[in-house]
Amino acid sequence: MKIIRLKPGKERSLQRRHPWVFDGAIAKGGADAGETVRVDSADGQFLAWGAYSPSSKIRVRAWSFDQAQRIDSAFFRDTLRRAIALRERMGIASNGLRLVHGESDGLPGLVVDRYGDTLVAQFGAAGVERWKDVIADALLELTGCPRLYERSDASSRALEGLPAVTGWLRGDGPTAFELQEHGWRLGLDIALGHKTGYYLDQRDSRGTLHDYTKRLKFAQVLNCFSYTGGFSVAALAGGAGHVTSIDSSGPALEQASANLLLNGLNPAQATFIDADVNASLRQFVSEGRQFDAIVLDPPKLAPTAAHAERAARAYKDINRLAFKLLPPGGVLFTFSCSGGIGVELFHKIVASAASDAGVDGAVLQRLGGACDHPMTTAFPEGEYLKGLVIMKKL
Numbered sequence: 464m465k466i467i468r469l470k471p472g473k474e475r476s477l478q479r480r481h482p483w484v485f486d487g488a489i490a491k492g493g494a495d496a497g498e499t500v501r502v503d504s505a506d507g508q509f510l511a512w513g514a515y516s517p518s519s520k521i522r523v524r525a526w527s528f529d530q531a532q533r534i535d536s537a538f539f540r541d542t543l544r545r546a547i548a549l550r551e552r553m554g555i556a557s558n559g560l561r562l563v564h565g566e567s568d569g570l571p572g573l574v575v576d577r578y579g580d581t582l583v584a585q586f587g588a589a590g591v592e593r594w595k596d597v598i599a600d601a602l603l604e605l606t607g608c609p610r611l612y613e614r615s616d617a618s619s620r621a622l623e624g625l626p627a628v629t630g631w632l633r634g635d636g637p638t639a640f641e642l643q644e645h646g647w648r649l650g651l652d653i654a655l656g657h658k659t660g661y662y663l664d665q666r667d668s669r670g671t672l673h674d675y676t677k678r679l680k681f682a683q684v685l686n687c688f689s690y691t692g693g694f695s696v697a698a699l700a701g702g703a704g705h706v707t708s709i710d711s712s713g714p715a716l717e718q719a720s721a722n723l724l725l726n727g728l729n730p731a732q733a734t735f736i737d738a739d740v741n742a743s744l745r746q747f748v749s750e751g752r753q754f755d756a757i758v759l760d761p762p763k764l765a766p767t768a769a770h771a772e773r774a775a776r777a778y779k780d781i782n783r784l785a786f787k788l789l790p791p792g793g794v795l796f797t798f799s800c801s802g803g804i805g806v807e808l809f810h811k812i813v814a815s816a817a818s819d820a821g822v823d824g825a826v827l828q829r830l831g832g833a834c835d836h837p838m839t840t841a842f843p844e845g846e847y848l849k850g851l852v853i854m855k856k857l
């Protein structure tokens with residue numbers, strides 16, 4: 464067993480059960496990609512078992528903090544079993560859910576979503592890449608699903624020195640799927656869609672928009688970064704008068720339009736705009752347009768903390784423009800899914816955008832990712848998705 468020895472004083476985060484060891488914390492030691500290593504403090508005390516990743520800044524990701532734990536097939540099977548059992552216990556009313564959420568489930572880099580009887584997995588780090596076959600077999604056995612599609616094409620794979628890989632890893636079948644959520648039908652494609660096919664993490668917030676629409680009777684809704692129109696369906700199903708959806712992906716908007724029809728919603732109450740949200744918001748401001756509710760759900764603008772400053776400016780800009788488009792009593796649903804931007808910073812950015820727009824806002828609610836994307840106390844980075852519901856004061 465290869466040993467990674469940390470520099471003095473660098474043992475604290477592992478002692479708090481945070482699973483990452485950065486390259487700068489290591490005094491000596493190395494291993495092959497994904498190889499299991501033992502991480503010791505500078506004075507030779509055992510800290511964790513982990514997977515070594517020679518080309519990543521996150522040089523080791525911990526599997527276990529228990530010295531007696533063996534990192535073998537049984538370990539993966541048991542960790543997966545517990546993650547899946549947790550979702551069963553959550554009782555989520557949808558046929559699409561996240562079974563494994565990486566570090567939060569003790570399996571750094573692994574994401575597994577279940578769509579009906581099809582599993583879709585992302586192997587995002589050297590450790591889970593090395594154990595891929597063991598993980599795939601255990602997943603089929605534990606879920607009873609006959610097929611697993613691999614979507615290891617996230618840009619973060621490159622940071623691990625891994626190439627993009629997609630395709631059936633076990634079994635095969637159709638890649639189109641109809642998701643059921645809050646009683647709506649949402650078409651998606653696990654091979655062609657973003658991430659594993661859908662943004663399951665926004666399930667609760669789509670429900671929240673639906674509830675607000677019913678209560679506040681929004682006439683005009685603007686859904687920015689709409690993807691396949693989940694929030695658009697939510698608003699129209701809640702009785703919105705009209706929804707304008709903007710996205711820069713043509714195929715996503717085609718699916719969004721199809722999703723409206725799937726739910727028996729009236730296409731005359733919907734406008735789809737294939738454009739850059741920034742440009743559209745500026746145009747709407749110059750035209751003096753107003754929307755009673757606006758959803759801002761941009762892509763990850765700051766994948767890591769290093770991008771935070773530039774991303775902060777981008778977040779502030781779109782939020783400032785959105786605030787200008789709200790009439791008094793209008794409501795902004797604003798999100799950030801950037802791991803590099805914490806909750807407090809996000810709140811500060813949105814507050815300063817409101818102030819620049821001359822808007823006094825009442826925070827009605829704080830939002831986060833759905834419960835099948837849990838965060839844990841040891842891994843605050845798991846709280847990547849945060850949102851605010853803000854009403855422009857009368």
Ligand code: SAH
Binds near residue numbers: 665690692740
């Ligand atoms: N709210 C969606 C998920 C949004 S993901 C849901 O609930 O499913 C972010 C979306 O932003 C993606 O669909 C992507 O195509 C789009 N996008 C990224 N940059 C954009 C830009 N500058 N202008 C418009 N859309 C953009």
